[in-house]
Amino acid sequence: MGWALLSAVFAAATALLAKVGVSGIDSNLATAIRTTVVFVFAWAVAIALEKHNAIAMIGRRSWVFLILSGLCTGLSWICYFRALQLGPASSVAPIDKLSVVLVIVCAWLFLGEHLNAMKVIGGSLITIGAIVIALA
Numbered sequence: 001m002g003w004a005l006l007s008a009v010f011a012a013a014t015a016l017l018a019k020v021g022v023s024g025i026d027s028n029l030a031t032a033i034r035t036t037v038v039f040v041f042a043w044a045v046a047i048a049l050e051k052h053n054a055i056a057m058i059g060r061r062s063w064v065f066l067i068l069s070g071l072c073t074g075l076s077w078i079c080y081f082r083a084l085q086l087g088p089a090s091s092v093a094p095i096d097k098l099s100v101v102l103v104i105v106c107a108w109l110f111l112g113e114h115l116n117a118m119k120v121i122g123g124s125l126i127t128i129g130a131i132v133i134a135l136a
Contacts, residue, residue, distance in 0.1 A: 027084070090133070091135075095134050
């Protein structure tokens, strides 16, 4: 839970800092700069924690899914930065958070995760909230 909360804090900071950073420059260039920083930072952490040596032990299936995940991340960031360039962060971020609802549904459909009433209600509230905030 703690890591997830920190992720939310940093995601909020990302949206606010990106909105200011993308002002006056091409959103794709802004995404490339951000991605470079993430790339260097992630490898610095992996190397500092001596986790980089395990790269040789990664299986083919993991490679395929990590590469696909990376492509989806890149596409998400390109779309997100363009949306931030075109609209207010307070409207873009809630729509982006509809990803939570998509994860709940897809985890149920494709990963066999349990879907209970609380997740359905929570996902519905997130959807309604995101739409209300985005249209406000």
